[in-house]
Amino acid sequence: MLRPAALALWAALALLCFCGFMALGTWQVQRLHWKHDLIERVAQRVHAVPVPAPGQHNWPAVNAERNEYQRVRLEGILLNRHETFVQASTELGAGFWVLTPMRLADGSLVWVNRGFVDPARRDPARRGAPQPEGLTTITGLLRMSEPGGGFLRQNDPAQGRWYSRDIQALASAHGLAPAAPYFVDQEGGPGAPEIGPMSAAPAIWPVPGMTVVAFRDHHLGYAITWYVLALMVAAASFYVGRLEYRQRRRRGVAADRVRVRHA
Template identity: 50%
Template sequence: MRRYAFVGVCLTLAALFTALGFWQVERRAWKLDLIEKVETRVHAAPSPLPPPSQWGGDLAYRRVRITGRFLHDRETLVQAVTVHGAGWWVLTPMRLSDPEPAFRRATGHPLILVNRGFVPNERRDPASRSAAQLAGRVTITGLLRTSEPGGAFLRSNDPAADRWFSRDVAAIARARDLGPIVPFFIDADSTANPGGFPIGGLTVIAFRNNHLSYAITWFALALLSVGGSVMVMRSGRKRR
């Protein structure tokens, strides 16, 4: 009786492992499609901001071009670690010039947060990079990014203390009293700013794709479970 119970457990596990293996195969197909989609968007010609009717869709990493005026007095520094070391992202609200009618109806004269790039600690003070505090109309090309609410791993944003660990659009807008704002931000491209800072074009696009190895592991466990049940049944027959 114990032998049959053990075989039943092995076959149940084999079915479970097989299902997990096929799930990882499906996940791999989804991930490859996502990577291809993002690569296409990143290298596409820049387009205008999508209208509000599309804001609920998948907009991440779409390449866009906008024109407006920076509100430098309301910039926000968000802690960052990049290839240039530890420092800060400089997020500056931009008031869009001549927005599309759909934008105007939805938000009035809308603002959007622009991640202008990275500055090291010694460039945290805007006075140390005054050449880049551009006045007048500015055109920016970059990638749309989704908001990062809450903070980073084990570190929560603290608006009251002006400590930011993630680019949380809604929270930053409230803290800076920005009013209506586009619900995503833009990572500026590598076009050099006067004076060299902030450094743009540091968007990291990397998707882990270990699904094939996971699938092989699950299928291997399924085979081992089936093999174990076969061995137990054969040993029982030999005893008889």
């Protein structure tokens, strides 16, 4: 049997844990609704009619919540001499994203992810088609910059090693300005074949349209876990409370019998 002070402390800790677990479960339910709303909005953007990419005067307002995965259209000249390779892992295997800056009519720059190449196709002469020259129109998905590196590695601009599509760092490394705070994942042309692990090797590289639009959605499982923990705390509290009540009752009955015996 616990002393009153210990029992009060145990009850306070149990209440704190119960409230904490319930709060975490409710927070995950809120995150679940937010994630499903995000997935729905992104699905609408991906399949929408392309709109002009945000111009330089709109760059400060561009953010992930409002613009990520928006289908946009660009027209300009690709600066192929500044082509940069960023490490990638896709359904076609390991290789690189080909990022090329596009100079727009107003002089500003937008980096374009033209697609995936395997290590054997880094050389433009081995890609099955010449690089685009002159005025070019590209349609694709707006993506936000990826600062900080990736694959547990930091970008190394000095050595030309890139592990994430950090637009600001790319522009700085090539001395290009002004550059948009986003890049565009070029989409495949009409009738482009589906890409998968069993696909035949493409005839033309880089391979565009390989953006993976997927979101982790484990919030329901997390919510259930927190609520189950809260229920376990409540059940344990009920058990301890009942046990303490019975022990105290038995002790009280025993004390009454002693008093009756000595009366």
